[in-house]
Amino acid sequence: MSVTPDLLGLRMPPEWARHARTLISWPVRQSMCHPEAYEELCRSYNEIIQAIAEFEPVTILVNKQEVVAMAMRFYGQQFQVLHIEHDDAWLRDNGPAFLVGEDEKIAGVNWRFNAWGEKYPDWEQDDQVATKVLQYFSVRQFDAPFILEGGAIHVDGEGTLLTTESCLLHAQRNPHLSKNQMEAYLQSFLGVQKVLWLKRGLAGDETDGHIDNVACFAQPGQVLMQICADPADENYAITQENLSAVRHMTDAMGRELEIVTLPQPPAMFAADGQRLTLSYMNFYFVNGGIILPVFGGAAEKTDHAAQEILRQTFPERRIRAIDGLAVVREGGNIHCLTQQMPPGRPYLRQ
Amino acid sequence: MSVTPDLLGLRMPPEWARHARTLISWPVRQSMCHPEAYEELCRSYNEIIQAIAEFEPVTILVNKQEVVAMAMRFYGQQFQVLHIEHDDAWLRDNGPAFLVGEDEKIAGVNWRFNAWGEKYPDWEQDDQVATKVLQYFSVRQFDAPFILEGGAIHVDGEGTLLTTESCLLHAQRNPHLSKNQMEAYLQSFLGVQKVLWLKRGLAGDETDGHIDNVACFAQPGQVLMQICADPADENYAITQENLSAVRHMTDAMGRELEIVTLPQPPAMFAADGQRLTLSYMNFYFVNGGIILPVFGGAAEKTDHAAQEILRQTFPERRIRAIDGLAVVREGGNIHCLTQQMPPGRPYLRQ
Numbered sequence: 066m067s068v069t070p071d072l073l074g075l076r077m078p079p080e081w082a083r084h085a086r087t088l089i090s091w092p093v094r095q096s097m098c099h100p101e102a103y104e105e106l107c108r109s110y111n112e113i114i115q116a117i118a119e120f121e122p123v124t125i126l127v128n129k130q131e132v133v134a135m136a137m138r139f140y141g142q143q144f145q146v147l148h149i150e151h152d153d154a155w156l157r158d159n160g161p162a163f164l165v166g167e168d169e170k171i172a173g174v175n176w177r178f179n180a181w182g183e184k185y186p187d188w189e190q191d192d193q194v195a196t197k198v199l200q201y202f203s204v205r206q207f208d209a210p211f212i213l214e215g216g217a218i219h220v221d222g223e224g225t226l227l228t229t230e231s232c233l234l235h236a237q238r239n240p241h242l243s244k245n246q247m248e249a250y251l252q253s254f255l256g257v258q259k260v261l262w263l264k265r266g267l268a269g270d271e272t273d274g275h276i277d278n279v280a281c282f283a284q285p286g287q288v289l290m291q292i293c294a295d296p297a298d299e300n301y302a303i304t305q306e307n308l309s310a311v312r313h314m315t316d317a318m319g320r321e322l323e324i325v326t327l328p329q330p331p332a333m334f335a336a337d338g339q340r341l342t343l344s345y346m347n348f349y350f351v352n353g354g355i356i357l358p359v360f361g362g363a364a365e366k367t368d369h370a371a372q373e374i375l376r377q378t379f380p381e382r383r384i385r386a387i388d389g390l391a392v393v394r395e396g397g398n399i400h401c402l403t404q405q406m407p408p409g410r411p412y413l414r415q
Numbered sequence: 416m417s418v419t420p421d422l423l424g425l426r427m428p429p430e431w432a433r434h435a436r437t438l439i440s441w442p443v444r445q446s447m448c449h450p451e452a453y454e455e456l457c458r459s460y461n462e463i464i465q466a467i468a469e470f471e472p473v474t475i476l477v478n479k480q481e482v483v484a485m486a487m488r489f490y491g492q493q494f495q496v497l498h499i500e501h502d503d504a505w506l507r508d509n510g511p512a513f514l515v516g517e518d519e520k521i522a523g524v525n526w527r528f529n530a531w532g533e534k535y536p537d538w539e540q541d542d543q544v545a546t547k548v549l550q551y552f553s554v555r556q557f558d559a560p561f562i563l564e565g566g567a568i569h570v571d572g573e574g575t576l577l578t579t580e581s582c583l584l585h586a587q588r589n590p591h592l593s594k595n596q597m598e599a600y601l602q603s604f605l606g607v608q609k610v611l612w613l614k615r616g617l618a619g620d621e622t623d624g625h626i627d628n629v630a631c632f633a634q635p636g637q638v639l640m641q642i643c644a645d646p647a648d649e650n651y652a653i654t655q656e657n658l659s660a661v662r663h664m665t666d667a668m669g670r671e672l673e674i675v676t677l678p679q680p681p682a683m684f685a686a687d688g689q690r691l692t693l694s695y696m697n698f699y700f701v702n703g704g705i706i707l708p709v710f711g712g713a714a715e716k717t718d719h720a721a722q723e724i725l726r727q728t729f730p731e732r733r734i735r736a737i738d739g740l741a742v743v744r745e746g747g748n749i750h751c752l753t754q755q756m757p758p759g760r761p762y763l764r765q
Binding site for chain 1: 419420421422423424425426427428429430431432433434435436437438439440441442443446447448449452455456458459460462463464466467468469470471472473474475476477478479480482483485486489493494495496497498499500501502503504505506509510512513514515516517520522524535544548557569570571572574602603604605606607631632634635685686699700701702703704706733735737738739740741742744745746749752753754755756757758759762
């Protein structure tokens with residue numbers, strides 16, 4: 066027999082001696098005498114773990130099989146956790162578009178999804194995400210018979226939709242639809258009356274030019290646009306063309322559009338030399354605030370300018386900057402990975 | 416085409432309209448352009464989600480594959496989460512026994528585990544849990560060449576170990592070991608000098624009578640015991656016999672043992688008529704406190720008495736009662752499902 070602990074002066078301390086931490090294993094449903102009581106048992110474990118945590122750190126050992134239950138139990142206090150399998154994480158693009166009706170009824174549109182023009186197989190699970198979300202919330206679902214990503218559209222809530230031709234009319238998405246047919250669909254499924262088309266999105270944007278890196282409504286009648294001021298930059302022609310187009314547009318209410326411009330951050334590149342698609346326009350509205358991606362380093366000056374412009378544009382909202390660099394390396398930003406759900410009661414199936 | 420949303424008066428609200436919540440999908444490692452940056456991306460997601468949560472509720476969609484990463488990221492602030500697969504959740508029994516040495520060095524014993532005498536197959540993963548925990552904390556491991564569950568032993572930290580014959584000498588555990596050989600092993604692996612044997616644990620305890628439902632040290636020289644006062648109860652003979660035995664014992668330091676008794680809670684039964692193994696002795700020491708299972712209902716009086724006795728026995732500890740009924744239906748309680756780890760530095764391998 067090899068050396069035993071006693072020979073090295075080791076001994077088991079009594080349980081009342083000071084602990085570094087308590088370890089605990091999360092319960093295993095299939096091991097249970099009463100698996101039907103699993104939820105109740107999880108509640109008990111939660112209480113126990115919280116009670117121990119009043120005294121000392123806790124380490125939880127967990128099986129893959131049960132970790133969703135564990136997460137739901139703990140996050141339930143702070144976050145809701147849904148186990149919905151997905152291929153990629155951009156919920157703006159594969160999630161539902163929520164709709165509101167009279168009496169605070171809500172419904173949702175399930176677009177077809179093909180991973181940005183069949184760029185990133187597989188996308189079967191992603192194409193099911195909107196349906197699963199709507200089912201979870203018992204919200205009536207309308208199935209749109211065409212490909213669309215949520216990041217490709219912005220609405221002003223008063224009948225106007227803003228989008229880009231380069232994405233919505235792309236050959237890998239809906240080659241069977243004309244521009245007029247697409248407009249009719251958007252009107253039907255989103256309850257808008259007028260579609261404003263820009264030609265192109267940012268150079269190199271793998272979404273084929275989502276509007277949510279280009280421009281958005283700040284309020285009805287007012288559009289925010291990120292504009293490139295450097296004629297040597299490939300985004301110069303694109304953003305100037307868009308700026309000029311919006312200047313000549315009117316919205317569904319017949320208003321000319323007031324334009325607020327934001328500066329483009331300096332070009333940054335991934336380790337492989339690919340240019341990152343940086344845009345302050347990928348900010349996200351939250352209740353009483355705005356989550357704004359900033360990029361730091363060489364972008365410090367434009368980061369600052371973007372925050373100032375948003376503060377002036379939205380004096381009643383708190384501008385909450387976050388470091389957007391890690392996420393943008395994966396191709397999008399805060400707007401791409403979120404999806405807002407309006408308050409309201411589910412619109413019942415008829 | 417079926418009815419479209421516009422015909423029902425539904426429209427997409429602008430993003431700045433009030434949200435019920437934000438939905439977000441947790442990132443998918445295998446979908447990433449730069450999977451090596453997954454940890455960094457998770458950090459970013461955490462920051463983003465926390466930022467949004469400053470404004471409104473957040474719902475997180477998560478894959479099974481990534482939920483451990485998600486849980487670690489969020490709980491990291493409150494709890495540590497380790498992905499260690501296990502068959503059943505009783506870490507007291509399948510986890511390591513931590514040891515302390517000079518200079519605050521710590522080590523661990525890995526007992527063999529066979530699911531309480533081969534009662535609940537499979538136990539292969541459970542038998543690996545102690546090793547995985549010790550590896551995670553880089554703590555030197557001593558492999559004990561025999562079956563033992565942590566709930567079957569208590570130590571006083573001054574050389575004495577308390578256990579039951581019915582469990583440790585059970586034919587389904589270590590039939591090749593005599594009582595003397597078992598004592599020698601316990602002395603070697605736990606650094607104790609004297610083993611105190613009680614005959615039996617509680618009637619019906621599927622562990623074959625773990626000591627942690629019967630008695631424990633309150634401090635060196637003092638033993639807490641739950642005693643049944645009803646001669647018609649099958650635990651009467653058992654606990655009276657144990658009480659009488661302890662009265663005649665001395666510990667490793669030669670002290671007679673002071674005994675503090677707790678009342679047994681009234682019998683309670685599972686839906687299938689099986690008697691639940693209720694014991695206040697299954698409480699757990701935490702830093703500055705004690706987590707005590709209580710049972711409510713018919714046990715209210717003994718619950719109260721147990722808390723009072725513990726308050727008097729441990730005036731410097733806060734007695735934190737928790738509802739122990741849901742857990743006990745699965746066969747154990749708070750002591751069975753925890754495992755304390757002492758502070759200290761890993762005892763380096765030689």
